[in-house]
Amino acid sequence: MYKAIIFDMYGTIFDMRSLTNGLDQFEEQQADSIANLWRQTQLNHMFLKQIMQCYVPFEDLTKDALRYALDEHEVQYNDEDIHQLFEAFLNLQYFRELPRVFSDIKAKNIDIGVLSNANDSMLMPLVDHSEIGGYIDTVMSVNEVKQYKPSYASYALILKYYQLKRDEILFVSANSWDVTGAASFGFDTVWINRQHSNFDFNGQTPTITVNSLNELVKWLEMQYK
Amino acid sequence: MYKAIIFDMYGTIFDMRSLTNGLDQFEEQQADSIANLWRQTQLNHMFLKQIMQCYVPFEDLTKDALRYALDEHEVQYNDEDIHQLFEAFLNLQYFRELPRVFSDIKAKNIDIGVLSNANDSMLMPLVDHSEIGGYIDTVMSVNEVKQYKPSYASYALILKYYQLKRDEILFVSANSWDVTGAASFGFDTVWINRQHSNFDFNGQTPTITVNSLNELVKWLEMQYK
Incomplete structure (x- = not known):
């Protein structure tokens, strides 16, 4: 899928x-x-x-x-x-359910990428110095197009790196504005709602909402059954 | 000026x-x-x-x-x-220093315009039903170009209505992001800082900062002496 x-x-x-x-x-x-x-x-x-x-x-x-x-x-x-x-x-800390979550996703032969508004000087220390770096196949910074998320140009960067159809890509964010942008661009989206908040609706809704990345893995397992 | x-x-x-x-x-x-x-x-x-x-x-x-x-x-x-x-x-209320401020500006033969992100159904009730409406020569809504402030396209609407050079126009806002946008477009700007706050610097500073619209009139009087 x-x-x-x-x-x-x-x-x-x-x-x-x-x-x-x-x-x-x-x-x-x-x-x-x-x-x-x-x-x-x-x-x-x-x-x-x-x-x-x-x-x-x-x-x-x-x-x-x-x-x-x-x-x-x-x-x-x-x-x-x-x-x-x-x-x-x-020196930010990653959520503790990682790297387990990434390991489970990789086990399904799904590629893992990151798309961030940060430029490399902010992005690479987080990726390189953490245990999760080894699981990330593609690190994408909007600095390459000089257009921040949630512009369409930023999400289009994903299609430059991955020669895939839009519906073969799942975009995951805890930020409602980022989910809205990716959904508006045409990706399926996951909203990570750790604080049990209301989704800040601004024209788009997420494909699914989960309370943690662990729940995302469970949802993927149902899709791939 | x-x-x-x-x-x-x-x-x-x-x-x-x-x-x-x-x-x-x-x-x-x-x-x-x-x-x-x-x-x-x-x-x-x-x-x-x-x-x-x-x-x-x-x-x-x-x-x-x-x-x-x-x-x-x-x-x-x-x-x-x-x-x-x-x-x-x-049914918002205007600041009480108006309409006196507008009257003083008109007395200097300066045209008064409004540029708002609101569309006409929100804008015109405020203009029409308040005492200040009579002083406003030009009501401009970004709905005409369908680009919100602080996009350049929105500020460019002013140049469509006024056949003036950019430096013949003074843009006034209490919103730092709006001052930043107008300054970035090339207008002289006034930041109305009623709460004695810090200007939220994001690449541009206002031409002048005043604490009220009354102070703006005093500043204009110094310029026109």
């Missing part, structure tokens, strides 16, 4: 709650608040830059978002602080 | 805090929370639809955003409720 499963990185494979691990000089509540605003601003800036067609590498965008998050929390900083705090994004 | 001043509507001329006036069946704290999530979701959906090039009239988008905000607050509703709550957007 599906010949390749493409995963989003941030929030889907890597747990964004672990961003606070790199903010350990702040007290817990403040670290949470900074991390939340940092991530929210990063996404917001990314969407706006895509609309204005002002692409910059995700690392630069992420550092600008960090500056704003620190300003809003009235934290003083210099360039060295930004450099050091930014590393929190290079 | 400037021959036309173009204003954003929501948050710039009309006070978004007055959105809760139309949510009076909820207790105050819940009304605030619903209104905030409604507005935030409306903007988020708009940005994403612009990226995916899936334009829908702002009224439809606003109603979908309302449904999500109500879902998140575990409020039950039917179509009639959506229709009725939506009217909150048609």
